[in-house]
Amino acid sequence: MDSSCRIEFDVIVIGGGVMGSSTAYQTAKRGQKTLLLEQFDFLHHRGSSHGESRGMRATYKKDYYTKMAVESSKLWREAESEAGYSVYTDTDHLDMGPGGSASLKAVIANCDKNSFPYQILDHGQFADKFSGKLSIPEDWIAVYTELGGVIKPTKAVSMFQALAFQKGAVLRDNMEVKEIRRDEVKGGIVVCTTRGDKFWCRKCVVTAGAWTRKLVRSIAGFELPIQPVHATVCYWKIKEGHEEKYAIGGNFPTFIGYGDVGVYGTPSLEFPGLIKITLHDGCQCDPDRRQWRPELELDSLKEWIKGRFLGLVDGCAPVSMQTCMYSMTPDEDYVIDFLGGEFREDVVIGGGFSGHGFKMAPAVGKILADLALTGHADGVELEHFRIGRFEENPK
Ligand SMILES: Cc1cc2nc3c(=O)[nH]c(=O)nc-3n(C[C@H](O)[C@H](O)[C@H](O)COP(=O)(O)OP(=O)(O)OC[C@H]3O[C@@H](n4cnc5c(N)ncnc54)[C@H](O)[C@@H]3O)c2cc1C
Structure with a gap:
């Protein structure tokens, strides 16, 4: 030696x-x-x-991640029971996008291939299920599954x-x-x-x-x-009296929006009265020379939220923003x-x-x-x- x-x-x-x-x-x-x-x-x-929330889901475009997520959700529970406390709260999960979205089609095909249970909601079914909370355009559909959740x-x-x-x-x-x-x-x-x-x-x-x-x-x-990318997470204010609709532990799921902009979010958990809705996007960075300021194409995100979230404070800016890094492969x-x-x-x-x-x-x-x-x-x-x-x- x-x-x-x-x-x-x-x-x-x-x-x-x-x-x-x-x-x-x-x-x-x-x-x-x-x-x-x-x-x-x-x-x-x-x-x-670091931070306060990461989303769980098994709906992926590539089938090997579905298997891995199902296995992982069990392993989270095993580790929690060894530790004696919880880090992962169950929710359902929702993928939504235009009916013709190639990504959504791939998600559905993959659920079929893995015999992973899901429900497709058309515009009307979606309106019934999420009345007063969420709305999608008429030509959108959603894929609803029971494996979602938020990890701290x-x-x-x-x-x-x-x-x-x-x-x-x-x-x-x-x-x-x-x-x-x-x-x-x-x-x-x-x-x-x-x-x-x-x-x-x-x-x-x-x-x-x-x-x-x-x-x-x-x-x-x-x-x-492997390219480091500076990513920004946004939290938005829920209208007074509507907090329960989006709170974890109710029926509100983790979600992803496919379409012109890639959006994801989690139910309200870490900051009561606020909900995380943000873009799956960012800008290239050097991990040792970060600028730290939030950087995000806010207009497209605001526009996306305005048409879909019915219980948020109108025209507001994010109440809180946090930064983090992705490590992207091609x-x-x-x-x-x-x-x-x-x-x-x-x-x-x-x-x-x-x-x-x-x-x-x-x-x-x-x-x-x-x-x-x-x-x-x-x-x-x-x-x-x-x-x-x-x-x-x-x-
Ligand atoms: C904004 C944001 C939202 C996300 N949302 C989700 C989500 O909803 N669901 C999901 O599944 N994933 C999500 N992710 C991705 C997930 O958080 C990451 O994939 C995961 O945290 C990567 O962990 P890691 O251990 O590889 O990297 P890191 O957490 O960065 O750990 C690497 C560690 O290595 C240390 N290190 C580096 N070089 C050295 C060295 N030379 N010597 C010693 N130590 C070193 C670093 O300091 C660091 O602590 C999100 C990521 C971000 C940024």
Whole structure:
């Protein structure tokens, strides 16, 4: 072993967002001596896993995500019962859009393929179900399913970290990893931080969120096309007396709007009297040089809301806006793979979650742990997530 290494681990996980924390929980649970390293304070607000709400759904255009979401919803419940508290509240879920929308058609075809139960609502049925709350144009339809819900992100990350710790993992924050290299003497991997710490492990998992591209470039010398994007979340004021209609625990679902603008939202939960409705959009950014100001095409969002939400304060601007980062891949599929090259199967990457990863964190953590510990993940179609799908990549 590199004689300057202070401590040996079975697995080192780099990045303490939801993916890294869920992976550390999985490896520690399997009796592996695990170290979780985070560059900032744990539960910081500079990455992708902070805040108050993330939507759950299983309605996807691509079928492999439906299976993953169903599995993940069960794993959320398992982790909650181990922790003894809840981070995920059930709701129904609604996808709405023009009747001819290719996205909506793909969602429906995928539900059929997976035998995933759904209901199609035409304009009239929609009006009956959401009377006084929501309205859609006459040529729109909706797909209604029972698997939706809201996950509390910061609380969920903290839950995975607490569970990992309880199972013996070592958790260290303010530890920026600057180098990962092979131990030429003993084999295995040496992980070095900017503070001068060196750790040895058999297997390493990199879950660095929007920093994945930078880290992979510096450790392996190639470019993974994972683009950090600065995203803004908006909260809107509900008219006085209408709060109950949109509150979680009533019948109001999580939702996505397909059409000219991509919109999503969750029932009112984190800020009573406010509802989250925002665009699935953002602008490219450097995770180390953020501008922090909210940036969003508000006019199109206001227009979208005006025609659909019947109980919001008219003509208002968002009451609160928060920023976050997506890590986008060109095809919006995740990257879950071995780093390869000199690292062969000893370093596993989980990144590029493209703005739709949070709900899947328990399943992704399990897959990353499986890959690191056994070299394979049974029942998972990994070809969609392979690094090799990016043509320019040498792997
Ligand atoms: C506005 C917004 C809304 C979203 N809504 C949804 C939703 O409704 N449903 C859903 O499923 N998903 C949603 N997502 C996506 C989801 O939040 C992300 O996919 C998920 O949080 C990604 O987690 P991560 O662990 O990969 O990244 P992160 O949370 O960013 O974690 C990566 C961690 O690695 C650390 N790190 C990086 N480099 C180093 C290094 N060199 N050394 C040590 N540590 C390092 C970082 O500091 C960071 O803490 C949303 C995202 C945003 C931004």
